[in-house]
Amino acid sequence: MNPSPPLITADRVALQLAGRQLLRDISVELIQREIVTLIGPNGAGKTTLLRLLLGLTKPTSGTVWRQPGLRIGYMPQRLHIDNSMPMSVQRFLQMGQPGIKTTQAQAALDRVGAGQLLQASLANLSGGEMQRVLLARAASRKPQLLVLDEPTQGVDVGGQSELYQLIATLRDELGCGVLLVSHDLHLVMAATDRVLCLNQHICCHGHPEQVSKDPAYLALFGDTVAPYTHQHNHQHKLSGDIAGECNHSGTKSNGKNREQQ
Numbered sequence: 001m002n003p004s005p006p007l008i009t010a011d012r013v014a015l016q017l018a019g020r021q022l023l024r025d026i027s028v029e030l031i032q033r034e035i036v037t038l039i040g041p042n043g044a045g046k047t048t049l050l051r052l053l054l055g056l057t058k059p060t061s062g063t064v065w066r067q068p069g070l071r072i073g074y075m076p077q078r079l080h081i082d083n084s085m086p087m088s089v090q091r092f093l094q095m096g097q098p099g100i101k102t103t104q105a106q107a108a109l110d111r112v113g114a115g116q117l118l119q120a121s122l123a124n125l126s127g128g129e130m131q132r133v134l135l136a137r138a139a140s141r142k143p144q145l146l147v148l149d150e151p152t153q154g155v156d157v158g159g160q161s162e163l164y165q166l167i168a169t170l171r172d173e174l175g176c177g178v179l180l181v182s183h184d185l186h187l188v189m190a191a192t193d194r195v196l197c198l199n200q201h202i203c204c205h206g207h208p209e210q211v212s213k214d215p216a217y218l219a220l221f222g223d224t225v226a227p228y229t230h231q232h233n234h235q236h237k238l239s240g241d242i243a244g245e246c247n248h249s250g251t252k253s254n255g256k257n258r259e260q261q
């Protein structure tokens, strides 16, 4: 039992847009100090669910409750940069959080191992540098909840595990909850407490090891995981598309830990 109240609670949330059922029957609780990873194929509704949890989209049915005054640090999937308006990293950080001093911007960058980038031009950053700057910006708000939408996009594999380790360290330092979206369970496993496997609804959930063996997870990702992770003799899909119907009667349909229910 976690003594502190949840940061966000979603109860039987569904969303229909333009006649399409994008999400259904989603129940999730996010708590302090827990790293929750949302995993699912392209189009599964991961970003849509983040938007619902953050209050940027209203559910068609069900409820989302957020702790009053909850401080959220959000790292978007990608950032559109207008190169006609040159901007330094420092300025970018200060725009994200008005009133932040140069020393605080520097400290935020130091924390993510990007201290040398304060005066760099945002437009010239490499993919990995940009992700670190976005993470520094999200963390500089001293959030109670860090929400990271595919934080390792554009980062090479070595850099990806480093970034996930950094996220775990930030959680320890800030004591915040973390909700992150990822395509690759095996990469995030070490830095994740709980996984929600999403495909319009929550197909399965639990500890990463447990989810990686769940029939519902394997139905979605069984033939897409990296070959070094297990032996098999079938074809690999490269698309990341839905591999088939989720046949998982008997798995629970919500994302709460058993002890939280």
Ligand SMILES: Nc1ncnc2c1ncn2[C@@H]1O[C@H](COP(=O)(O)OP(=O)(O)OP(=O)(O)O)[C@@H](O)[C@H]1O
Binding pocket: 017, 018, 022, 040, 041, 042, 043, 044, 045, 046, 047, 048, 049
């Ligand atoms: N405003 C909208 N109106 C109609 N459909 C939408 C809207 N926003 C998203 N969708 C659809 O909802 C589905 C889920 O989109 P979403 O971006 O949440 O998926 P995702 O799991 O984050 O995908 P990816 O892994 O590719 O980023 C997609 O089919 C998308 O086209």
